[in-house]
Amino acid sequence: MEHAKSYYAASARHKDGFPALDGDIDVDVAIVGGGFTGIATAVELAERGLRVAVCEANQIGWGATGRNGGQITGSLSGDTAMEREFKRTLGDQAPNFVWDLRWRGHDIIKNRVEKYGIKCDLKFGQMQTALNKSHLRELTATFEQGCARGMQDHLEMVPADKMGEYLESDLYIGGLLNRRNMHVHSLDLCVGEALAAQSLGAQIFENTKVTAIEYGARPKLVTENGVITADKIVLAGNAYHLLEQEKLRGKLFPASLANMVTEPLDADVARAINPQDIAVYDGRFILDYYRLTADNRVMFGGGTNYSGRDSGDIAAELRPALERTFPRLKGVGIDYSWAGLDGIILNRIPQVGRLSKDVFYVQGYSGHGIALTHVLADLTARKIAGEASEFNVFENVRHWSLPVGRSMGSLMIAVGMAYYRMRDRIAS
Ligand SMILES: Cc1cc2nc3c(=O)[nH]c(=O)nc-3n(C[C@H](O)[C@H](O)[C@H](O)COP(=O)(O)OP(=O)(O)OC[C@H]3O[C@@H](n4cnc5c(N)ncnc54)[C@H](O)[C@@H]3O)c2cc1C
Numbered sequence: 001m002e003h004a005k006s007y008y009a010a011s012a013r014h015k016d017g018f019p020a021l022d023g024d025i026d027v028d029v030a031i032v033g034g035g036f037t038g039i040a041t042a043v044e045l046a047e048r049g050l051r052v053a054v055c056e057a058n059q060i061g062w063g064a065t066g067r068n069g070g071q072i073t074g075s076l077s078g079d080t081a082m083e084r085e086f087k088r089t090l091g092d093q094a095p096n097f098v099w100d101l102r103w104r105g106h107d108i109i110k111n112r113v114e115k116y117g118i119k120c121d122l123k124f125g126q127m128q129t130a131l132n133k134s135h136l137r138e139l140t141a142t143f144e145q146g147c148a149r150g151m152q153d154h155l156e157m158v159p160a161d162k163m164g165e166y167l168e169s170d171l172y173i174g175g176l177l178n179r180r181n182m183h184v185h186s187l188d189l190c191v192g193e194a195l196a197a198q199s200l201g202a203q204i205f206e207n208t209k210v211t212a213i214e215y216g217a218r219p220k221l222v223t224e225n226g227v228i229t230a231d232k233i234v235l236a237g238n239a240y241h242l243l244e245q246e247k248l249r250g251k252l253f254p255a256s257l258a259n260m261v262t263e264p265l266d267a268d269v270a271r272a273i274n275p276q277d278i279a280v281y282d283g284r285f286i287l288d289y290y291r292l293t294a295d296n297r298v299m300f301g302g303g304t305n306y307s308g309r310d311s312g313d314i315a316a317e318l319r320p321a322l323e324r325t326f327p328r329l330k331g332v333g334i335d336y337s338w339a340g341l342d343g344i345i346l347n348r349i350p351q352v353g354r355l356s357k358d359v360f361y362v363q364g365y366s367g368h369g370i371a372l373t374h375v376l377a378d379l380t381a382r383k384i385a386g387e388a389s390e391f392n393v394f395e396n397v398r399h400w401s402l403p404v405g406r407s408m409g410s411l412m413i414a415v416g417m418a419y420y421r422m423r424d425r426i427a428s
Helices: 007-011 036-047 079-116 133-148 160-165 186-199 267-273 314-325 370-384 391-395 406-427
Strands: 025-032 052-055 123-130 155-159 174-183 203-205 210-214 220-223 226-235 252-262 279-282 288-292 298-303 334-345 351-356 359-363
Touching (some): 007 334, 025 036, 036 186, 036 359, 036 370, 052 186, 052 226, 079 186, 079 370, 133 155, 133 174, 186 203, 288 314, 298 314, 359 370, 370 391
Parallel strands (some): 025 226
Antiparallel strands (some): 155 174, 220 226
8 A cells, every 4th residue: 555645755755665575585584564663673683684574564664653743752651650560570670771761762763864874854852841830840840850860961941931932832831842852754764774674685575465474383474475484573563463363452452643744834934933943742641743844844743533543634623733833824734634543552561572482573652652663673673683682571561451352442542532631621
């Protein structure tokens, strides 16, 4: 299938694509899914000299990876649960591990972009904004925690009377600026990483849907036009993954998130509304997030229905929030709007595990996956390569399963989200 009609697909730098699998091959590691999880794992493994193949049913970055808001932040939606669960493996070191987890993905991405010269509009600077006093209290606590951990040079609390230096919006009563966070053309990053993996010998296949997994002494990925035999398999299909549902049932539920992009703004308008070119999201549970693109458009997203189903008219749903944020953009043209699925996990901790000794799965980022996919790819590759890895910290997490199918689970999550949306409205 073609990419969603997104800004990313329309402005992608590399349009040549990758071949489809044609014939049987044999590799060390075969990966299902060509989003950040699959591709970043391929880079890590190829850098270690392993023979890797990635099968992507559609195009590289076709899933959440090529549809997201492009914000690389230190947010972990499951941080409290993580500290509790990771204690089982790490004891008192759990809080340090969780803190480190927030930033490891940033370093991997930044170093990879530099190492392989990936052109993907990577920029530093992001702000979490406060709509009310309770948000401000949370931001102050995050600021203090960051300073206590030595991040004071990257962080700045911005008071209400200084917000105009960053955003032309009267919605906010303050914000926490984080200069370590970044924003990026997400599809270009992923395709750039795929090209990097390819340059190291990895085989990247598009339009190659895996239809079955055969277990055995050496497992196999079955596709319409060939079979891949491997020592290890990594399932990295996240919310789009439909294989092995007997084993994975009840673990991950797809939620639909939406994004839109305006027409290009005059350069002086873009500079006026967001003079420091930062990415922004607000302090609500179901938040608005936005940033400028390299060609001076506003990319604006928000949680829409969280139900796993696409909403009818995304631009109409998101426009009021955009215009409330930046009144001068009233009536601005919307050139692109699209939705995508991310995998929601009940305790918001990404799920990694094994369906057999040699078949790994890595999934479920609950809306915050750009940095975390890269961390988990690193841990998974280390584990596969037999190096020291904290893979087991994630593998030891106790995850609940809901004894329901994907649609019912997504519906239950949508109901939960409706509650949080109502709570956000009451608080603001
Ligand atoms: C609208 C939206 C906005 C978001 N905004 C942000 C953000 O600003 N910051 C952030 O950190 N995170 C954000 N996220 C989350 C982030 O994009 C995801 O967590 C991350 O991209 C997940 O990557 P992935 O590789 O695991 O999954 P995906 O990118 O979904 O990739 C999975 C791939 O597997 C393929 N696949 C599935 N089954 C098969 C099969 N049988 N055979 C072959 N291939 C298969 C699919 O075609 C797909 O391409 C957002 C998500 C969405 C949807």
